[in-house]
Amino acid sequence: MTKTADFISICRLEQLERERGATALVAGHAVAIFRTYDDQVFALGNYDPFSKSSVIARGIVGTRGDIPFVASPVYKQAFDLRTGACLDDAGVSVPAYEVRVEDGLVLVGPRKR
Secondary structure, X not given: OOEEOOXXXXXXXXXXXXXEEEEEEEOOEEEEEEEOOOOOEEEEEOEEOOOOEEOHHHOEEEEEOOEEEEEOOOOOOEEEOOOOEXXXXXXXXXXXXXXXXXXXXXXXXXXXX
């Protein structure tokens, strides 16, 4: 892993399976990284606040309308991959992280505000 300003190089884009999660340690936090079929890449905190387990990366990726989400593998709550907001409980969210792909490298940056 290499660090560029506030972004950390995680892996090459082709190393991420589509519609599957992978985990990485970013600035001391476990982060779940997802690549969708259209090659968008998202990063969320890996901790599921409902089951109190680090399992988000093992969730099921899908869409609700035009919202890409991951459903926790435990109780199936869906989290918006773009924002971390829970689609099933408006009062709950997980952290969402800035992500960019440069020269085929996936870079994860700071938490989104």
